[in-house]
Amino acid sequence: MSSELIDDEGELVSPATGRPLTKRGEATRRRLLEAAEVVFAEQGYHEASIVKITERAGVGLGTFYLYFDSKQSIFEALVIDLNRRVRHAMSEAMADAGSRLDAERAGFAGFFRFTAEHPALYRVVREAEFVSPEVLRLHYTRIVDGYEAGLRAAQRAGDVDPELDPATTAWALMGMGELIGMRFLLWERDADGRPPAAMDPAVFDAMSRFIDNALAPRTQEPTQKDEKG
Amino acid sequence: MSSELIDDEGELVSPATGRPLTKRGEATRRRLLEAAEVVFAEQGYHEASIVKITERAGVGLGTFYLYFDSKQSIFEALVIDLNRRVRHAMSEAMADAGSRLDAERAGFAGFFRFTAEHPALYRVVREAEFVSPEVLRLHYTRIVDGYEAGLRAAQRAGDVDPELDPATTAWALMGMGELIGMRFLLWERDADGRPPAAMDPAVFDAMSRFIDNALAPRTQEPTQKDEKG
Amino acid sequence: MSSELIDDEGELVSPATGRPLTKRGEATRRRLLEAAEVVFAEQGYHEASIVKITERAGVGLGTFYLYFDSKQSIFEALVIDLNRRVRHAMSEAMADAGSRLDAERAGFAGFFRFTAEHPALYRVVREAEFVSPEVLRLHYTRIVDGYEAGLRAAQRAGDVDPELDPATTAWALMGMGELIGMRFLLWERDADGRPPAAMDPAVFDAMSRFIDNALAPRTQEPTQKDEKG
Amino acid sequence: MSSELIDDEGELVSPATGRPLTKRGEATRRRLLEAAEVVFAEQGYHEASIVKITERAGVGLGTFYLYFDSKQSIFEALVIDLNRRVRHAMSEAMADAGSRLDAERAGFAGFFRFTAEHPALYRVVREAEFVSPEVLRLHYTRIVDGYEAGLRAAQRAGDVDPELDPATTAWALMGMGELIGMRFLLWERDADGRPPAAMDPAVFDAMSRFIDNALAPRTQEPTQKDEKG
DNA sequence: AATGAATGAGAATTCATTCAT
């Protein structure tokens, strides 16, 4: 998987004037986006408000509308931004993996690391389902497409069970990773009630065994469906 | 996995009067809950409104507060209700499975069947994350607990890789099933743009192979981690 | 001209619920309409605000939306109400006029009397041109239709120049009356800067002579159009 | 009626600097005024915005405040400009009229012609009543003063009923012309839904008869006012 | 047990105007 950075907008333009952004404008836009990440993550979409975002960004309320059309539009921009960043983190992590399966594992490790550092990812992305279903699909699809390409390559290399359907498997892995991350990173609290800095290695290893089992080519075809006969 | 039906409320009482519900009262409560299922599923939590629910239930607005404390409280009641029903559907499906692994498969089949028939499940349950995180945890946990118990039993019976951690694996399966359901049931549309009545068997089989691989005891320990050596 | 009261709405319904109004509801609606008349007249459409209207009506802000869809919709209702009332005032005034021309004069007198008592008429109705052009047309048309019918009858009775086109003449009369009312009633101020209680009789007489000239059948056809020949 | 052009501003100065305008400055100011005419006419005062005006004028937003104090001030400047132009059009039209009454007719013709060519006149001028009542009075008064002077001259020449009060009559004529113009020019649409290029001659003739009747000296005093005795 | 009129806190959004460049 290449580590290309997919840029979602060619050139940023002001929704108010339709003109491309100046240097100053781009900086303001970024501050708004950063503020939005915090506010949406802490309060959720509906509790969040434009004033809260602009206050946190340190700009006037009206300024918001110079850069975004609406609350929903900054939310979407944020999801796309997070998606780009998480995929970037995953690619980086996979960059120097030895084998295909190692790469897969490294990708998950990168994903969990990013999640631990940016809990906003879950909170924001999962809420997108109810705010902007299309961007949510985009988000999942972009990640899953990466998995799928990786799986196909691994199958060609003989590292992955050739009988597995890459698409279904990719979605399975995505769902697995997402829920494991939710359960063992976001829900987890240490003795002091604070979130863990990273995924518990024991859990990661357990998950790895699950994945390895699932993906590895069968050494001998079991007679599974008739196993009781 | 036992097919116990967890009843979440001992005796229903009116939040307004604190008195137990009459027959007529119980019927009204149920109508409200049914209306809520439709309205929440169609419009989402925030778009939904009490008036829409009472109108659909065919009762006066004020009546609502005879049975529920608030919008959030009927939502939570609905999530718990759906959880009870989906677990029931899964238990039923697993009831006459041959082997442990068959039961696992049957459980997923039951889950998908329920999902196809009650799309509200996803829409409502997943939104619970942002409305009532505690009930969402309850929902996931209750289902996962079932998986976990099943896995332990299967491990004891030698049907499942004894090296797998049951808890992690259960969450992995839950996430996998959830995302496969979302992608291949809820997002899927046929030529006429209508949702499929059931999960595509090919996808189900592909997923089954993935699960079988993951869970089956290894016939011989692969040297995977050292495969480059 | 008959003195029928044109009722513009069969049965009043709540825009929020679509249900017919109760006694209490109708009273509240009326209070809002009365408040709106004062507020729109004093401040104009754009300076007026829903809060100002509800405060003056002594009801909560939200109550407004039980009876009207929007600021524009109460404005339209008010124009229609004023139209009904001014036409009623005119009909009453014309009721016991001796001749056709007397009736015409009496109609204007009634119009000016209503205007003096309800300056809101002008302020609100004329502003309708920029808020709701359709209701403005309705307003003018309804009054002009009355004039026109009166003129036709008078022509048949031989009281009005048969060569005059009733439609054009009716609009001419409407415009005349409107501007005379504006100039000599609404703009007029006495020594203390207060608006006059009624139209100056001298002006009314001057206007009457103008109308009498315009409408009366010519005793002999002047050679006016050919006067240069 | 003389054809003097009343110039409302001696020398144009920048409201920002207080300095007289350069050639280039005057051109920019004029472009803004022309843009304002279109924008105010199309959208009305409140829908119009400074940005829309500057965009149409092709200048930067800030430039606006080099030439006008405020939205209201450019609006007022526009009304005064339109008033000057419509009076000019009327004077031109009356220039070579034969008789006094012909001149009166010609004046109306000129007014209607200008209206047909510049629908902005009505839209802008009539809205002035709610934006800047003083300029509206100025507008009406300046036109009416012209009528009144014409009427007095015509009375001295024996062309107009000496019993008519010139002031009242002038306002009556103004109102009449205004409403006829509104009804038969601005509201009128042909089969294709497009506004007519000019006033329907039949309507104009009908109106002329009305005016002729109203103004012409009575050949014999009718017994109208005593008709009931 | 049922009803629905009344409420008001709260949120999104617009735009005339300023001012540093």
Place this chain on the structure above:
DNA sequence: GATGAATGAATTCTCATTCAT
């Protein structure tokens, strides 16, 4: 002269909840 980013007061409208009937 010209520009356009920044501002925030002000407005409309929604809806969960209360309570008198």
